[in-house]
Amino acid sequence: MNYELYIITDQRISYGRSHLEVAKAAIAGGATIIQFRDKEMKDSEAIEVCREIHKLTSRKGIPFIVNDRVEVAKAVDAEGVHLGQEDAPLNFARKVLDKDKIIGISVETVEEALKAAEGGADYLGVGPIYPTATKPDAGGALGVFRLKEIKDSVNIPVVAIGGINEENLEEVLKAGADGVAVISAVVSAPDITEACRRIKNKIESIKKKLKNSI
Ligand code: TZP
Ligand code: MG
DSSP: OOOSEEEEEOGGGSTTOOHHHHHHHHHHTTOSEEEEOOSSSOHHHHHHHHHHHHHHHHHHTOOEEEESOHHHHHHHTOSEEEEOTTSSOHHHHHHHSOTTOEEEEEESSHHHHHHHHHTTOSEEEEOOSSOOSSOTTSOSOOHHHHHHHHHHHOSSOEEEESSOOTTTHHHHHHTTOSEEEESHHHHTSSSHHHHHHHHHHHHHHHHHHHHHTO
């Protein structure tokens, strides 16, 4: 799994572009994972949309993750599901989904991270690292020190989320993130593909630099 550039769709801030259009444009710009995230859509419609996105990601060889909705992930045979602390528990998702499916868990503290890792999570989403308007109910910004603490406490991939853009990428990667999950910096950009490509190029060059400095 390549968690480098994890793009999450959001139709509320995409200026009229559908989940599928966002996914397509992000893949063209180098997204390595696509997550469907929609808090309002009915499951019946979400299944239809996710089926289309999954067709696309499968053609491109990119994993597709569904946010919150275990049954939708199951219905479209997505590669996995992403769950927050208040969503269905990890062991429920593990039971419902096939063994090889990816389960990601959102965490804010080392304690939550250890619990998720011990419970068999495949990766962690850590955030919000920076302030963000995209998830108004998120807690306060955690900062990169917390990110590093969490990364150092577990042996599974850690994806940083929340307010991530070209300007703060380096700080986040230096703190040890295996990848970044991005919504507004890509989904709200006038040219999604171009925004993705710029972030991707920057990740690659930062990673190269960090590798050479070891
Ligand atoms: N979880 C923590 S912060 C966040 C989520 C879903 C929103 C991230 O969106 P953005 O626009 O990249 O800050
Ligand atoms: Mg959730």
